[in-house]
Amino acid sequence: MIYGIFSDPHSNLEGLEAALEECKRAGAEKLICCGDIVGYNADPDSCVDLVRELGVLCIRGNHERGLQDLEDGKLPPMNPFALEAIRFSFEKIGEKRREWLISLPNQLLVDDIFYVFHGSPRHPDEYIFDIMEAAHALKSMAHDYPPPGNRLCFIGHTHVCAAYAFDPEKMKVEGWEVAEDRTLRLKPGHHYMFNVGSCGQYRGGKPVSSVVFFDSERMTVSFRLLSYDVEKTQRKVLQSGLPPYLALRLGEGR
Ligand SMILES: [Fe+2]
Numbered sequence: 001m002i003y004g005i006f007s008d009p010h011s012n013l014e015g016l017e018a019a020l021e022e023c024k025r026a027g028a029e030k031l032i033c034c035g036d037i038v039g040y041n042a043d044p045d046s047c048v049d050l051v052r053e054l055g056v057l058c059i060r061g062n063h064e065r066g067l068q069d070l071e072d073g074k075l076p077p078m079n080p081f082a083l084e085a086i087r088f089s090f091e092k093i094g095e096k097r098r099e100w101l102i103s104l105p106n107q108l109l110v111d112d113i114f115y116v117f118h119g120s121p122r123h124p125d126e127y128i129f130d131i132m133e134a135a136h137a138l139k140s141m142a143h144d145y146p147p148p149g150n151r152l153c154f155i156g157h158t159h160v161c162a163a164y165a166f167d168p169e170k171m172k173v174e175g176w177e178v179a180e181d182r183t184l185r186l187k188p189g190h191h192y193m194f195n196v197g198s199c200g201q202y203r204g205g206k207p208v209s210s211v212v213f214f215d216s217e218r219m220t221v222s223f224r225l226l227s228y229d230v231e232k233t234q235r236k237v238l239q240s241g242l243p244p245y246l247a248l249r250l251g252e253g254r
Contacts, residue, residue, distance in 0.1 A: 003214040004028030007156025011041035012200030015209035018228035019199035034156035035061025035118035038089040042236035060104035061118040114152040134164035135173040159198035166191040183222040206253040
């Protein structure tokens, strides 16, 4: 089975469509989104409709929890730009889509093979940026989650593609950012955590949309960084009255 896994579409319809198109091309049979469908960009309603229409398995990210906060009359813990954008999403998606997003689970076990988290196995809001954080997260997954499936997970939240591996024989964790298309073969007995980046607001220094394919028969994980019509997304951000900084950062990939 080929799984197409992406994260953080953040209301960027063009970026999401690029990832989905690549999933189709790769023959992905199951689609998975690691959270943050809304926020930041101008098309939260179309992005929600598209993932639902295609039956994408979704979890919620901190931006979906932000919707819950707004619903409860609380201020989501976000920077001013993110806050303005989540308020925009809240209004634009309407009640039905909001209900669906808020009801999503915080994590998923897919086919008893792997887990999906937004930030990390330890906490949905944790950012995994370095080896130490990755080592704690991999340990938590192995100890706190029942087998099978607790040796492999896919995460998002940082908006940067990365791979982390634990070798139980050497008792060593390795990790690296993935900045270009790459296929990795998984070794038996090792534990892995892959950050699939973001298809809606990539922050690895390039204006791209990222998607990852896991082939459970070949035991390979392939990263794809895709170009898309960034200028169109930027124009929509500016036209909808969202902070211009959000358009700027899309073009710079940060
Ligand atoms: Fe995000």
